Amino acid sequence: MNSRRKRKYSTGAAVCSIILVFLSFGAGRLHAQEIIIPLVTENNALVLEAGKAKELSIIYFGKKLANAQEYQLVPSAYRQTSDYSGLLNAAYTPSGSRNLMEPAITVTHADGHQSLDLRYVRHEQQQLDHDVTLLNITLKDPVYDFEVVLHYKAYVKQDVIEQWSVIRHGEKGNVTLHKYASANLYLKAGGFWLQQYHGDWAKEMRPEESKITHGIKTLDSKLGTRANIFQPSVFMISLNAPASEDEGTVLYGALSYSGNFRTDIELDYQDNLRIISGINNYASPYTLKPREAFTTPSFLYILSQKGKGYASRQLHDWARNYRILNGKGERLTLLNNWEATYFDFNENKLKALLRDTKKLGVDLFLLDDGWFANKYPRNNDNAGLGDWQENKTKLPNGIASLVKEAAANGVKFGIWVEPEMVNPKSELYEKHPDWVVKEPAREEHYFRNQLVLDLANPAVQDFVFRTMDDLFTRNPGLAYIKWDCNAVIYNAYSAHLGNHQNHFYIEYMRGLYRVLERIRAKYPDVPMMLCSGGGGRVDYEALKYFTEFWPSDNTDPLERIFMQWEYSYFYPAVATANHVTDWGKQPVKFRTDVAMMGKLGFDIVVAHLAEKDLAYCRNAIREYHSFKHIVWQGDQYRLADPRKDEIASIAYISKDRSEGVIFNYLTSNRYGAGSSRPIRLKGLDPAAMYQLEEISLYPGTTSPTDADRPYSGEFLMTVGFNPEVSGSRTSVVLRLQKK
Known part of the structure; x- marks a missing residue:
């Protein structure tokens, strides 16, 4: 924050000049001609400020404070180098005026000039329902008849913010938009780590994590259709240290758009992070007519102080309730x-x-x-x-x-x-x-x-x-x-x-x-499946119209464990179409168990199945129908990471913590590989007693799991349970039930 922008606070008569404008989840207040606009969710607060010159900036994005009045104290806590432009933390950075960094919007006016200056005019907040609020902030250029309205839709319970912009003008002629982002974020931390994804056909969702260094990192696509095949539009950014499954602060970002996208991630000279995301302006300067409204796609983001797993569960809840077609329904x-x-x-x-x-x-x-x-x-x-x-x-x-x-x-x-x-x-x-x-x-x-x-x-x-x-x-x-x-x-x-x-x-x-x-x-x-040679088009705008998506044409179950693991950070199991096929060398049980972690399908020659294989599949389908509601609508917990361990373990636990299903797989072919240690469960009631039963058994096999033995939730989460995954038991599915 600019160190020269210090505030003076007083009591008595000065308090009379404070105008309080109460919003649904915070207060927008005018103090010494500075307007504080907090957008608050269950756990977080995004706080904007229109300063004395009415330039809209982001002064805080982080854990919600108990005392909302203290948000205005945040800038004074930093002693960073000067912000020469006064725009480093702009909520929607214009170009051509004083800005020195990557802009969110660039234009050529009807008179040929390219400068843009956006100042706060007004804001309003609407309560759309009990858990959803919409904040609209209008910005205008003081010289040109040019306006941007920033829309922030907050899903309070899920901590999800959906942001987009609407651009219009009243100039005497057309204006050319050279860049037109959906959102512009600003983060402060002791360091930042980016987890991004890359891939190709049959190689979707391969993760890469790196420390963000100074300059700009751009995630983008110029493919026109099937835009996500090489570079998906979703990403994570960890603050202060790389986040783990259950610890650390992490931001998830996802542009809801099925075409060319662009996200600029810029570490500035103050060591703060600027994120600008929207439609890729590649080969796309847009001629905006007078009074025409250009509406950008929405950029979704969620901030978690409890690691990656919590962020994904919050995003899953949001997607099922508000975005995926029939997200709470059948498949x-x-x-x-x-x-x-x-x-x-x-x-x-x-x-x-x-x-x-x-x-x-x-x-x-x-x-x-x-x-x-x-x-x-x-x-x-x-x-x-x-x-x-x-x-x-x-x-x-x-x-x-x-x-x-x-x-x-x-x-x-x-x-x-x-x-x-x-x-x-x-x-x-x-x-x-x-x-x-x-x-x-x-x-x-x-x-x-x-x-x-x-x-x-x-x-x-x-x-x-x-x-x-x-x-x-x-x-x-x-x-x-x-x-x-x-x-x-x-x-x-x-x-x-x-x-x-x-x-x-x-x-x-x-x-x-x-x-x-x-x-x-x-x-x-x-119901419609969104397929694009695999996961080439999955995003949250497309999923308004589709009930499910096809993650990859690669249906090798071992490969799918890794793909479905990464997809699950951003998309719930109810939207993931998984098929049992002849890809891979694993037995039909392994292939079916992997496919049951989502919407189950088959792409096999049934007539060619051995008698026991067919009997297994028929029984597995019946069992799947008995627990699919947990997989589709429950909370997902990643227990053992296949990239770090010899096994993968994923649990789905019902919202009331009364039942669950845990999938365990051998992912290493090294000698003696398997579950040498117990796997600690998550999301249970520590005081409750549970029983574990192995299901999805192949005909003629027995389970070492004692289905009658009770375990406390505390024991299962502190010590854990060993599914006994090994070279002879490569896939183990356990049903968890509260006694």
Whole structure:
């Protein structure tokens, strides 16, 4: 904080000049022309100040203080070097005036000038419900008719803040936005550590942790679609020291946006941290017309003083209650045909698989890629994408006959689509080459033999909506959609946008969200899986429209333990679709146990299962239905880290602490590897007595666990319990119940 900005406090007559404006979770107060605006959640406080010059700054973000009046004392506790600009801790940093650091917003005014100065005008706070409050702060340039409204939506019980900005102007001509962030945070600590993620196809969510040094670290994507494949938009920042599962202060950040994103993390010369996140402005200067409102996506963040585990449980609660479609509801177990048939199937094969679906005991059969196109039949990934008519050779009686066959077998029917994409070898491409994203003068370059349709074009939006609507209209019994998105954008150009190509990446995402809004308006309850060649598009804006997401095409259960561990920091198990497949060398029990840590599915040839394997799967599915509510809606605790130990252990405990399920896996093939020490449980009632029973047992095996022995919660959390994981017991699932 700027050391020259000291305050004088007095009593008596001076107190009469204080104007108190009471907010729902704190007070905004005017003192000596300084306005303090605290935004308070269950455990934290984000405190903003409009100083004498009405420049809005962040003076505190940390643990909530019992005495709210002491927030205004925070700046005087620091003795750091001078803030020459007075803008280091700006709540939304403008460029071109006095700012010396990375800006949150950069503009060119209608008169060609590039300076921007944002001053506080007013704020208001609304109580949206018992646990949700919305703070709106209006900033204006004193010279130009230019305004930014900062929106802070606080979910009090979960400590989650959702922040976005709305930008508009009344200048005599268009203004160009060169950067337009959603949020601008400012943190003080004795050091900062970043945990970020990277990956590729089948290698999603690989973590890297490093100490943040001076300068800017940028996390970003320029892929247009499938934006998270190389660099996910979620991250963690630990304060003072790297946070552990149960100790330390850590901030989680996540941009709710499915397109190009950018997060700038800058350690300034005062050793404080600035975080600026929003849409990536790469190739996207935006021409803002007078009175037009530009609304940014929301940036989500949560601060925990109790380590990473607490932050993730808070975020899970928020997601289930406020964001994921039907986050508190049911999910369908399923059998997918992809790895059983790939593109090689016909009606008879599928009817046999439908009978297998019933035999296996799952809820739904999912027909994957390859069911469509006639002139250029979809027999491989080179042709047919975009021609969404049933293939008459494979399905002479159409999808409707399969929906009826599914109903006759007592199961539901779902289908795969990839409506944003097109193969050059397709009727759609021949009829509408202007609907395709491509530079007209350049050679086409393909990702998985396909190109992207131009969703910036309203005609294409209508086509994608009609594709989905026609499927439901012709097949009203359709019960599930797997929505895929495999291509990234090369040679970005929209024939529809003409001379406004700088708007393309933004308009594409607006078009996608318009389509999804139309689908959900007409079909609000149909479950849909968000798939993007794996986890290439998962984010909390997309999950407004989807019930679940596909973490990775890599379904090797050993790999999935590591992936699901990292995903679980940001997304709850109810949103994670996990399938049992033939990937990996582990037995079917190991594969099924891993898949049960989320929404269970199968992608196997049921007819090829050995008798005991089939018997195991059928029983495991029945057991899964008995505890899935704990996995989906309970609190998750990570007990043994596979990156540090020879085993992985993850527990899901019910909110009332009366029951739980603990998954334990061998993750090392070293000689003698296993659970040499007991695993300490978490989240139990220390005074209660519990029993542990091993479930998901393979036929013919017995468990060393004594299901009748009682344990106190205190014992299980202090000493622990050994699941006896070893080379002969590679996967152990325990059911915990309060006596």
